[in-house]
Amino acid sequence: MLLSIPLLILGVVLLYLGGEALVDGASALAERLGMSPLLIGLTVVAFGTSAPELAATMTATLDGAPALGFANVVGSNIANIGLILGVGALVTQLHASTRFILRELPFMILTGALLFPLALNGVIGRIEGAGLFALLLLYLGFVVYTEERTAAPEGGHPDSSLAKPLGYVVLGCVLLVAGAKALVVGAVQIAELAGLSERVIGLTMVAVGTSLPELASSIAAARRGEGEMVLGNVVGSNVFNVLCILGVVSMVRPIDVDPVAMQPDLLVMLGLSIVVVPFIWSGRRLGRGSGLGLLALWAVYIAWLFVR
Numbered sequence: 001m002l003l004s005i006p007l008l009i010l011g012v013v014l015l016y017l018g019g020e021a022l023v024d025g026a027s028a029l030a031e032r033l034g035m036s037p038l039l040i041g042l043t044v045v046a047f048g049t050s051a052p053e054l055a056a057t058m059t060a061t062l063d064g065a066p067a068l069g070f071a072n073v074v075g076s077n078i079a080n081i082g083l084i085l086g087v088g089a090l091v092t093q094l095h096a097s098t099r100f101i102l103r104e105l106p107f108m109i110l111t112g113a114l115l116f117p118l119a120l121n122g123v124i125g126r127i128e129g130a131g132l133f134a135l136l137l138l139y140l141g142f143v144v145y146t147e148e149r150t151a152a153p154e155g156g157h158p159d160s161s162l163a164k165p166l167g168y169v170v171l172g173c174v175l176l177v178a179g180a181k182a183l184v185v186g187a188v189q190i191a192e193l194a195g196l197s198e199r200v201i202g203l204t205m206v207a208v209g210t211s212l213p214e215l216a217s218s219i220a221a222a223r224r225g226e227g228e229m230v231l232g233n234v235v236g237s238n239v240f241n242v243l244c245i246l247g248v249v250s251m252v253r254p255i256d257v258d259p260v261a262m263q264p265d266l267l268v269m270l271g272l273s274i275v276v277v278p279f280i281w282s283g284r285r286l287g288r289g290s291g292l293g294l295l296a297l298w299a300v301y302i303a304w305l306f307v308r
Contacts, residue, residue, distance in 0.1 A: 004161075007189075013179070021171045022172025025167070029044065029165045035249075038097070038228040039144070042236035046236025050241055052181070057265040061253055066257070068201060072265065078301065084139070095285045098284065118132075119262060122257040130247055183212060
């Protein structure tokens with residue numbers, strides 16, 4: 001217990017520094033390559049901040065705790081929408097394009113809905129994992145292709161050096177992974193001492209801990225007025241969590257799932273994903289009122305986990 005608290009503090013500090021470095025580097029890449037902040041959020045930032053979820057889910061599955069690993073993915077997606085989008089909207093209004101509402105949000109909802117049939121038979125096997133990962137590659141290829149066709153060529157600076165922003169991105173990812181690891185270890189130790197179940201630990205302590213990179217980078221982006229990057233980060237992270245993390249991990253070792261125990265959590269994840277659409281559709285932005293609503297829904301869900 002004495003070591004758990006310093007680990008929590010160290011994790012928070014590293015996550016904050018990593019979020020600042022990652023957003024600085026990603027913003028510079030967006031400017032120099034002529035790519036929109038939304039595309040950078042959907043790809044570079046989303047993948048970097050999803051690295052802790054990949055590490056935690058892989059470790060849990062290989063260590064014989066697949067319930068914790070699967071719950072981590074579901075809980076992280078719930079936290080991304082309720083906690084991170086909620087906090088980001090409180091910092092600044094998150095403006096969204098019509099294309100984002102009609103393309104990125106529906107795809108996030110679709111990937112979440114895929115978990116219902118995949119979990120129905122109690123295991124996500126290697127074939128299903130390969131299919132998830134292939135879908136991710138197709139989606140990323142489509143996003144990059146359409147972005148290149150619509151991006152303004154004069155917005156980029158291809159002759160500028162990319163070494164410094166890439167260095168910041170790498171540094172940010174390293175700090176985020178290290179910070180999440182320290183925080184999760186400390187949080188899990190405290191949770192186990194409190195006698196919580198593996199599922200609840202995965203949905204709360206581990207999920208929130210591995211989602212803190214998204215929170216740190218989203219707050220940093222929101223403070224700089226990069227609302228599109230916040231939205232892209234959350235949607236991209238949720239897509240990566242399902243298609244990349246579950247895809248890669250299940251190809252290494254099939255993931256056992258208890259569909260009955262996880263069904264309420266899957267419904268919450270899908271429900272929050274759908275709720276975001278009308279919130280953003282009104283005025284093409286996510287304002288402070290909607291942010292408070294998302295935070296309240298997430299808080300009610302977390303409280304329900306501990307009292308059910």
